[in-house]
Amino acid sequence: MWIACALLTVVAQAPEGVDASASTREEAPWCSPEQAVRCAEAADRGLRWLAAQQSETGCWTGHVGHKQQDNYVLLYQALSVDGQRRSGHGHLGVTALCGLAFLSGGHLPDRGEHATVVQRATDYVVRCGIENGYLTDSGTRMYSHAFATLFLAEVYGMAANDAARAALERAVTLIVDCQNAHGGWRYNPFDRETDMSVTVCQLQALRAARNIGIRVPVATIDRALAYVQASRVPDGPSRGLFYYKIHGRGAYQKEREYAINAAALTALTSAGIHDADVADPVLEFLQGEYAGVASPGYRAHYYFWYGNYYAAQAFYQHGGSRCRSFFARLADDLLATQMRDGRWRNDTGPGDAFGTAVACILLQMPKQYLPIFQR
Numbered sequence: 001m002w003i004a005c006a007l008l009t010v011v012a013q014a015p016e017g018v019d020a021s022a023s024t025r026e027e028a029p030w031c032s033p034e035q036a037v038r039c040a041e042a043a044d045r046g047l048r049w050l051a052a053q054q055s056e057t058g059c060w061t062g063h064v065g066h067k068q069q070d071n072y073v074l075l076y077q078a079l080s081v082d083g084q085r086r087s088g089h090g091h092l093g094v095t096a097l098c099g100l101a102f103l104s105g106g107h108l109p110d111r112g113e114h115a116t117v118v119q120r121a122t123d124y125v126v127r128c129g130i131e132n133g134y135l136t137d138s139g140t141r142m143y144s145h146a147f148a149t150l151f152l153a154e155v156y157g158m159a160a161n162d163a164a165r166a167a168l169e170r171a172v173t174l175i176v177d178c179q180n181a182h183g184g185w186r187y188n189p190f191d192r193e194t195d196m197s198v199t200v201c202q203l204q205a206l207r208a209a210r211n212i213g214i215r216v217p218v219a220t221i222d223r224a225l226a227y228v229q230a231s232r233v234p235d236g237p238s239r240g241l242f243y244y245k246i247h248g249r250g251a252y253q254k255e256r257e258y259a260i261n262a263a264a265l266t267a268l269t270s271a272g273i274h275d276a277d278v279a280d281p282v283l284e285f286l287q288g289e290y291a292g293v294a295s296p297g298y299r300a301h302y303y304f305w306y307g308n309y310y311a312a313q314a315f316y317q318h319g320g321s322r323c324r325s326f327f328a329r330l331a332d333d334l335l336a337t338q339m340r341d342g343r344w345r346n347d348t349g350p351g352d353a354f355g356t357a358v359a360c361i362l363l364q365m366p367k368q369y370l371p372i373f374q375r
Contacts, residue, residue, distance in 0.1 A: 039364070042363055046101070046359055049343045059090025061085055062350035094350050094353050094357065096148040102118045104369055133167075157212035157371070158369075186198050196263060196264055197263055204266070204372065207271075225267070241281060242282070265314040274317075290330075305346060309361070311326070343356045
């Protein structure tokens with residue numbers, strides 16, 4: 001059963017326009033005030049760098065591609081970063097994450113230091129919608145569609161906008177319509193194959209839309225959650241972890257992927273499944289694997305950013321000492337790797353705007369403005 005997340009605690013006064021009436025405004029138990037201040041200051045520097053990189057059309061650029069082993073392979077060479085800049089196009093998924101980074105700091109389209117930045121990003125994402133509801137630019141695919149849908153849901157929930165709602169409703173309908181026979185999604189609309197990573201992205205977008213009153217069929221959620229649960233390893237040394245795929249080529253492999261396990265647990269927790277038998281094997285695995293993902297060779301890699309985007313949510317949703325320990329390690333690594341100009345590097349992946357956006361989202365978790373970081 002799909003259970004919507006309730007609005008909870010914030011550690012600072014909510015920005016004007018953000019409904020925090022249900023909040024007790026208590027300090028988050030997993031972050032000290034001193035650490036929260038350091039994280040907020042670093043995120044502010046990152047947001048200023050991002051604001052300076054936004055194009056006149058409201059977007060951010062980035063390499064459009066996909067991971068292949070340890071590499072990141074471009075899909076459309078002509079529409080790489082330089083091509084996007086020349087044509088006025090951008091990377092939709094990166095832009096959505098940048099928008100979420102500003103929302104995470106309490107900046108809304110109509111108020112706050114970066115109000116204009118958020119409004120321009122919103123307008124750009126809305127313009128990326130085509131007639132059938134698909135959100136895309138520069139060849140981006142369902143990952144970007146999901147992040148763009150999530151961004152529209154969050155920005156609409158904080159500052160109602162008719163154009164954003166209309167684009168959001170069409171985007172949600174597209175996700176619902178192209179759910180396949182296995183209950184999931186893959187790289188392109190109406191793909192017959194399914195993988196955990198793309199599926200969780202769509203689930204998170206649907207969760208956010210449902211939370212702010214957009215109609216999402218319960219059957220769609222139930223079928224997707226059934227796919228996630230069916231992907232759990234039943235026995236052996238990886239018991240309790242999650243496969244990347246359970247259908248088609250490569251099925252029942254890659255059960256020890258950091259990002260995949262973090263994403264799967266996040267999806268189940270978001271749906272109200274908090275069983276220790278489900279959470280403990282994954283959280284223990286993530287704790288043990290973090291050092292490798294955060295090693296010097298991977299701190300500027302797509303694996304680090306995407307994996308910890310979900311790992312942070314998984315740990316936060318379960319709280320306690322494991323959450324405090326994880327966030328302390330993650331925050332220390334983020335604070336240590338920020339560049340002097342405010343950005344974070346992403347050498348293998350979409351680029352520095354992507355890394356900086358994710359870093360800012362993670363560092364602003366203590367503020368709890370985004371519903372994805374609320375229990």
